[in-house]
Amino acid sequence: MADAITLPGFVNAHSHTFQRALRGRAGGGDFWAWRELMLAEAERQTPESVRELYTPAYAEMRRAGYTAVGEFHYLGVGEARAAAAAAAEAGVELVLLLAAYARGGLPRMRQSSPAEYLAQLESLRDDGLRVGLAPHSVRACPRDWLDEIGRYAASQGLPLHIHACEQPREIEECLAEHGCRPIELLARTGCLGPHATVVHATHADGSELDLLAESSTTVCACPTTEADLADGFLPAARIEYRGIPLCIGSDSNVRIDPLEELRELEGIARRQTGKRGVFSTNSLLRFGANEGARALGLGSWPEIEVDPGHDALRGVAPADVLDALVSSCSADVVSRA
Numbered sequence: 001m002a003d004a005i006t007l008p009g010f011v012n013a014h015s016h017t018f019q020r021a022l023r024g025r026a027g028g029g030d031f032w033a034w035r036e037l038m039l040a041e042a043e044r045q046t047p048e049s050v051r052e053l054y055t056p057a058y059a060e061m062r063r064a065g066y067t068a069v070g071e072f073h074y075l076g077v078g079e080a081r082a083a084a085a086a087a088a089e090a091g092v093e094l095v096l097l098l099a100a101y102a103r104g105g106l107p108r109m110r111q112s113s114p115a116e117y118l119a120q121l122e123s124l125r126d127d128g129l130r131v132g133l134a135p136h137s138v139r140a141c142p143r144d145w146l147d148e149i150g151r152y153a154a155s156q157g158l159p160l161h162i163h164a165c166e167q168p169r170e171i172e173e174c175l176a177e178h179g180c181r182p183i184e185l186l187a188r189t190g191c192l193g194p195h196a197t198v199v200h201a202t203h204a205d206g207s208e209l210d211l212l213a214e215s216s217t218t219v220c221a222c223p224t225t226e227a228d229l230a231d232g233f234l235p236a237a238r239i240e241y242r243g244i245p246l247c248i249g250s251d252s253n254v255r256i257d258p259l260e261e262l263r264e265l266e267g268i269a270r271r272q273t274g275k276r277g278v279f280s281t282n283s284l285l286r287f288g289a290n291e292g293a294r295a296l297g298l299g300s301w302p303e304i305e306v307d308p309g310h311d312a313l314r315g316v317a318p319a320d321v322l323d324a325l326v327s328s329c330s331a332d333v334v335s336r337a
């Protein structure tokens with residue numbers, strides 16, 4: 001029997017774990033119709049329900065090979081502590097990306113000021129949680145919030161994650177309010193940099209992609225969710241051309257399979273360019289693991305083992321196994337710990 005293959009664990013850099021509850025019952029309409037269902041699900045959550053729902057979801061992530069998770073969290077501080085307890089029980093490393101939310105959404109998501117937000121963040125940090133700053137989006141955070149949160153993240157050396165350019169409407173609203181596009185606003189408010197991650201960037205234009213490249217900002221792509229929510233295609237080949245760092249997230253958790261996310265990145269790039277092998281297998285595996293860890297500020301995270309005797313790998317020459325892993329396998333090739 002062939003020896004198990006050891007790899008760095010996959011890193012899920014963007015998860016809203018409560019959205020796992022929506023699978024199978026949130027079809028139809030568009031992103032904004034889905035968002036109404038999502039908000040109703042968010043409104044129902046309590047620390048108890050988070051603990052109950054997140055523990056098996058994190059365990060499922062762990063079995064799929066994700067050994068670290070960035071939880072982009074906007075359900076409240078008690079629920080954040082419950083998410084951390086669930087991750088500990090399931091055996092995944094957690095970075096709690098606490099969302100700052102000034103306007104829109106639900107009352108439970110909002111803080112009254114950046115000062116209140118930063119106090120919440122520091123209370124979680126005092127509990128020993130690994131944290132990052134997560135101004136939700138340019139929809140949810142006005143310019144002065146972005147300025148203050150950007151400054152704080154840089155001064156503390158903490159990761160900063162923010163959704164941007166997921167849907168065309170968000171870009172139109174940003175242009176109307178600020179006279180610039182979302183990633184341009186992030187550049188002007190100190191929210192880009194090597195410690196910063198822009199989630200999605202689906203509709204980022206060339207000048208926005210240039211800003212990401214110049215500032216060494218990471219893009220977190222969530223292709224299975226972006227497909228499910230009718231967001232659009234990641235500008236994968238243009239990101240590759242500019243050398244913008246990439247990582248992956250399971251986001252709404254409509255699917256929990258890092259290999260599927262990585263395969264989608266390459267699949268999108270192939271459909272866009274008419275070429276195969278836009279990303280090398282090594283690059284894709286690095287996006288799935290090391291780049292995600294870096295985006296979360298994680299220095300170490302558990303490894304995984306892959307079973308080369310799995311049906312999906314039977315007959316594959318040893319030299320081709322990693323390529324086959326990304327092109328042809330699902331997460332069930334990861335050995336159960």
Ligand SMILES: [Zn+2]
Nearest residue numbers: 016072163251
């Ligand atoms: Zn998200």
